Amino acid sequence: DAGVIQSPRHEVTEMGQEVTLRCKPISGHDYLFWYRQTMMRGLELLIYFNNNVPIDDSGMPEDRFSAKMPNASFSTLKIQPSEPRDSAVYFCASSLKGRLAGGLGKNIQYFGAGTRLSVL
Amino acid sequence: AQTVTQSQPEMSVQEAETVTLSCTYDTSESDYYLFWYKQPPSRQMILVIRQEAYKQQNATENRFSVNFQKAAKSFSLKISDSQLGDAAMYFCAYRSSEYQGAQKLVFGQGTRLTINP
Secondary structure, eight states: OOOOEEEOSEEEEOTTOOEEEEEEOOTTOOEEEEEEEETTTEEEEEEEEETTEEEEOTTOOSTTEEEEEEETTEEEEEESSOOGGGOEEEEEEEEOOOOTTOOTTTTOOEEOOOEEEEEO | OOEEEOOOSEEEEETTSOEEEOOEEEOSOSSEEEEEEEEOTTOOOEEEEEEETTOOSOOEETTEEEEEETTTTEEEEEEOSOOGGGOEEEEEEEEEOGGGSOOOOEEOOOEEEEEEO
8 A cells, every 4th residue: 555645745835825735545544634743833633534524623723724535535634714824744644443452553543744834 | 631741852872772762641541552653854754663551561663662651651662773764753642542532643742863873
């Protein structure tokens, strides 16, 4: 498997523009997570999905942020309008649910390479 | 809410020597998972090792091992025979067991590890 695939790798945009980040999880995984990494706040969860349904979006900073998962193989994180303080690295991760005594690879979140977003 | 603390912002070690990175966490749960992730300059988050809280035996993965002290809520990472490729940011992370709900990872602030040749 190719792993979690994120695009674009880098995004530079101007304040006020709409930004869309994309993620393709590992095939067969039923959880998808969006994290944001900044120097000030470290790594923090924005939202996660289970079987394409949003479960916890309490980390989404404000209404400018929205995330969708229209099917099991694709998710988007959209920022509209973008602001300079949104500049960060955004990671997508996916995992497969397993029992506590689960087998190899279960309950582990695999991360994509991240998207570095710069809002000027 | 759970918290994870890494008290060492930076560490350095001579190549081939052993280094230990510290991590403490706070939780009221009895079942959970702990992880160490490595983030090299490429910024890819790579899983190094994981520990299930119900297991008393410390996890090991080749040169990487942990010292899991459940009562003390401590989860340190030991890297033996350090190699130049081990240089990276290391993050300790906590996750509730699936039976206790939240699946998100809670990360520490990270420790930047430098390997001196």
